[in-house]
Amino acid sequence: MTKYPPFAVAVDLVVLTVREDELSVLLVRRGVPPYQDRWALPGGFVGFDEDLPDAAARELTEETGVPEPVGHLEQLGTYGEPKRDPRGRVVAVAYLALLPDLPVPVAGTDAAAADWFPVSRVADVGLAFDHGVILDDGLERARAKLEYTPLATAFCPPEFTIARLRAVYETVWGTRLDPRNFHRKVTSTPGFVESVGRVTEGDRGRPAQLYRRGTAELLHPPMLRPSTTDG
Amino acid sequence: MTKYPPFAVAVDLVVLTVREDELSVLLVRRGVPPYQDRWALPGGFVGFDEDLPDAAARELTEETGVPEPVGHLEQLGTYGEPKRDPRGRVVAVAYLALLPDLPVPVAGTDAAAADWFPVSRVADVGLAFDHGVILDDGLERARAKLEYTPLATAFCPPEFTIARLRAVYETVWGTRLDPRNFHRKVTSTPGFVESVGRVTEGDRGRPAQLYRRGTAELLHPPMLRPSTTDG
DNA sequence: ACAATAGTGTCTATGAGACATTATTGC
DNA sequence: GCAATAATGTCTCATAGACACTATTGT
Numbered sequence: 425m426t427k428y429p430p431f432a433v434a435v436d437l438v439v440l441t442v443r444e445d446e447l448s449v450l451l452v453r454r455g456v457p458p459y460q461d462r463w464a465l466p467g468g469f470v471g472f473d474e475d476l477p478d479a480a481a482r483e484l485t486e487e488t489g490v491p492e493p494v495g496h497l498e499q500l501g502t503y504g505e506p507k508r509d510p511r512g513r514v515v516a517v518a519y520l521a522l523l524p525d526l527p528v529p530v531a532g533t534d535a536a537a538a539d540w541f542p543v544s545r546v547a548d549v550g551l552a553f554d555h556g557v558i559l560d561d562g563l564e565r566a567r568a569k570l571e572y573t574p575l576a577t578a579f580c581p582p583e584f585t586i587a588r589l590r591a592v593y594e595t596v597w598g599t600r601l602d603p604r605n606f607h608r609k610v611t612s613t614p615g616f617v618e619s620v621g622r623v624t625e626g627d628r629g630r631p632a633q634l635y636r637r638g639t640a641e642l643l644h645p646p647m648l649r650p651s652t653t654d655g
Numbered sequence: 656m657t658k659y660p661p662f663a664v665a666v667d668l669v670v671l672t673v674r675e676d677e678l679s680v681l682l683v684r685r686g687v688p689p690y691q692d693r694w695a696l697p698g699g700f701v702g703f704d705e706d707l708p709d710a711a712a713r714e715l716t717e718e719t720g721v722p723e724p725v726g727h728l729e730q731l732g733t734y735g736e737p738k739r740d741p742r743g744r745v746v747a748v749a750y751l752a753l754l755p756d757l758p759v760p761v762a763g764t765d766a767a768a769a770d771w772f773p774v775s776r777v778a779d780v781g782l783a784f785d786h787g788v789i790l791d792d793g794l795e796r797a798r799a800k801l802e803y804t805p806l807a808t809a810f811c812p813p814e815f816t817i818a819r820l821r822a823v824y825e826t827v828w829g830t831r832l833d834p835r836n837f838h839r840k841v842t843s844t845p846g847f848v849e850s851v852g853r854v855t856e857g858d859r860g861r862p863a864q865l866y867r868r869g870t871a872e873l874l875h876p877p878m879l880r881p882s883t884t885d886g
Numbered sequence: 887a888c889a890a891t892a893g894t895g896t897c898t899a900t901g902a903g904a905c906a907t908t909a910t911t912g913c
Numbered sequence: 914g915c916a917a918t919a920a921t922g923t924c925t926c927a928t929a930g931a932c933a934c935t936a937t938t939g940t
Contacts, residue, residue, distance in 0.1 A: 429703035430661035433735065433746050472660035472744055476735040502733040502748050504664070504707040513703055515664050515746065517733050587892075605930060607893070629891030630937040644882075648929075651875075818919075836903060838920070843901095860918030861910035876901070 431504075432514045435480045436467035436555065438500060438562030439488065439521040442579045442595045446452060446542035449559060450487060451535040451551070458510045459552030465559065466538070467516065480519040487538055495523035500562055508554050516553075520562045522578035523580035570596055572646040574616050577637040583620050585632035586610055599650045609647065615640025665728040666711045667698035667786065669793030670719065670752040673810045673826050681718060682782070684768040689741045690783035696790065697769070698747065706818045709748040718769055719757060726754035727809035731793055732826060739785045747784075751793045753809035772791060800828055803877040805847050808868040814851055816863035817841055830881045840878065847873025 451463040466487040470479040480497060484490070497519055504515040541549070543563060552557065559583035569575050577584070578591045590606045593599075610616055617639040623631035670681035682694040695720040701710040712729060717720070728750055735746040772780070774794060782790065800806050801824060808815070810823045821837045824830075843848055846869040853864035 428663035428700050428745075431664045431701075431703075432659040433664070469659050470662075472662075472736070473737050474739060476733065476746075476863045499732055501730055502707065503822075504701070505746070505900075506704050506706060513750075514659075515662075515707075517735065517746075535895080585892085602930070602932085603892085604932080606896070608895095609929085623892095626939095627891080628939050632892055645928075650930095816919085833903070833905085834919085835905080835921070839922095840902085854919095857912090858918080859912050860914080861920080863919055879902075881903095 429513070432509075432512060433470045433476075434467055434514055434516045435470055435476065435483055435516045436465045436485055436503075436516045437487070437557060437558055438465060438481060439523060440543075440562065440566055440579075440644075441486065441523045441540065442592055443525050443540055443542075445595055446544070446593065447563075447595050448540040449546060449562075451541050451546070451549075453488065454552060457590055462552040463541070463546075463549045464552035465518075465555045465612065467557060470517075476517055477519075481519075482519075484521055486517075489525070489604050489621055490523070490526060492507065495521060496575055497521045500558070500565060503558060516558070518558045518562070522566060522567055524579055524581050538648055559642055567596055567649070570647065571649055572643050574637055574640055574643060577617070583622075583634045584653055585616075585624060585634060587632060589617070589635075594645065597599070597649055601650070605648060611645050613647075614638075616643060660744070663743060664701045664707075665698055665747045666701055666714055667696045667706065667747045667749045667789060668714055668718070668752055668789055669696060669749060670715065670754060671774075671797055671810075672754045672756055673823055674771055674772065674773075674827055676755050676822065677775070678794075678826050680777060680804075682770060682772050682777070682780075683718065684770075685783060691694070693783040694772070694777075694780045694784050694838075695783035696749075696786045699834075701748075707748050708750075711748075711752075715750075715752055721757060726752060727806055728752045730863060731789070731796055734785055734789060736785065738831055747789070749789045751796055753797060753806055755810055755812050773808065791885070792818055797801040798827055798880070801878065802880055803874050805842070805857055805868055805874060808848070814853075814865045816855060816865060817848075818863060820848070820866075824878065828880055832881070842877065844871075844874050845869075847874060 441448055450466060452466045452479070454462055454464050466483055468558040470476060476499070477497070484497065490654065498516040502515060502517045506513060508516070543559070546559065551591055570593060576589055577595070579592045580588055586607050587603070588647050589600055590603060591612060594601055617635040618638045620634040620636055622634050624634065625631060672679055681697060683697045685695050687689055687694055697714055699714050701707060703783070715728065726813070731749040733746060733748045733752040737744060739745065739747070776788065781787070807820055807823045807827070811819055817838050818834070820841060821832055821834065825832055848866040849868055849869045851865040853865050855865065856862060
């Protein structure tokens with residue numbers, strides 16, 4: 425192996441959730457150089473004998489304190505511009521995680537702090553490295569995948585109402601959706617959701633039917649994002 | 656950097672084209688161990704100061720002999736299972752290239768030979784490393800992207816007929832499409848193709864209008880793949 | 887009773903899919 | 914004239930989008 429250029433390989437995570445009607449991303453405040461005290465995506469180096477998805481799952485657990493099998497985790501893309509990390513040649517394999525609303529995260533070992541940021545306010549703080557680009561790619565991927573997969577359910581607890589699912593779409597897409605058409609579409613798309621047979625209780629208003637995620641991996645027909653013909 | 660595990664980083668290419676009504680992939684016969692004399696995806700190690708897309712474009716040019724800016728090149732995914740390469744820890748960043756039909760490729764430096772294989776016959780030869788998985792991912796990506804992008808045009812020469820574009824869809828998807836509905840759909844989707852104003856000549860039959868790729872990056876509405884409800 | 891939220895039905899318009907004929911060329 | 918290929922129009926059906934009212938609970 426000595427005849428091949430030595431790279432470091434890291435995983436970086438775009439962890440998204442819906443909190444208080446805002447699409448939010450998990451950021452950590454860096455406790456060490458480079459970019460010390462700047463906000464960044466959580467991540468870390470891949471162990472020499474560690475598989476990439478394992479490294480991503482490990483970082484996700486470390487940063488959120490959540491035992492892994494909730495939500496959704498997928499590879500997003502790989503970022504390897506030679507000067508993207510001042511420490512040397514670091515290739516970052518980015519993963520996208522979609523999670524239900526969770527308790528406030530705990531700071532990890534290399535992070536001075538960790539917190540959720542509404543994505544609309546991330547531009548104010550400015551991210552370390554090329555993490556702004558990675559975040560943008562993750563947001564675009566998430567918005568696109570809501571159209572043709574049931575991944576909106578990854579933002580919901582195991583049992584949820586149609587209204588909550590609609591709120592996920594509205595928050596991630598930044599649009600309003602007609603409740604009647606949405607209800608019809610979701611319940612008529614095979615495998616999107618299945619009824620639990622129980623209803624919410626304790627809330628004001630008429631109780632809502634509870635659903636859980638169905639078995640479909642793809643939505644036929646897809647959920648259509650309202651045309652971006654706005655100003 | 657010495658405190659981080661040293662990885663090698665390679666790019667591997669899934670190069671697809673449509674030749675003789677078959678979706679085909681460019682393979683090289685390995686001239687050196689490991690997997691000597693086996694067929695594999697073209698690829699190679701990334702230079703220490705080389706950006707990933709540059710490395711992919713360089714490999715593509717080396718293997719095809721084609722000056723780069725034809726067709727389409729995009730990142731496909733990254734494969735880093737610890738034991739995927741017997742030489743050590745090699746992380747492969749895979750790229751997907753879609754090209755028009757080209758002359759037979761030339762063998763590169765590390766390859767004993769290079770040739771196009773119909774994808775239906777790749778299973779017969781069996782690919783080195785995890786390249787079978789990478790190829791499958793590339794095929795799925797290509798088939799999906801034909802639905803919602805104008806990338807079918809990347810398989811065509813700069814000027815092409817609607818019938819040729821339809822043949823691309825039929826070959827990549829393995830389906831038949833109604834010529835009338837296809838023609839209507841393509842010409843009514845904004846930005847998919849634009850007329851050149853000339854026609855084919857020298858062929859038998861009525862001359863066909865020539866088109867070039869339009870400016871759209873996404874197709875609204877998408878081309879719909881016939882439902883996979885076959886036997 | 888009132889406020890709050892859930893849940894449903896109809897009408898219209900647009901796009902998909904099926905289908906047959908006419909148009910233009912080379913031979 | 915004949916073979917070969919390109920191009921087009923109509924009808925039907927499914928789905929998207931707009932829209933208003935009824936149902937069920939907590940207070």
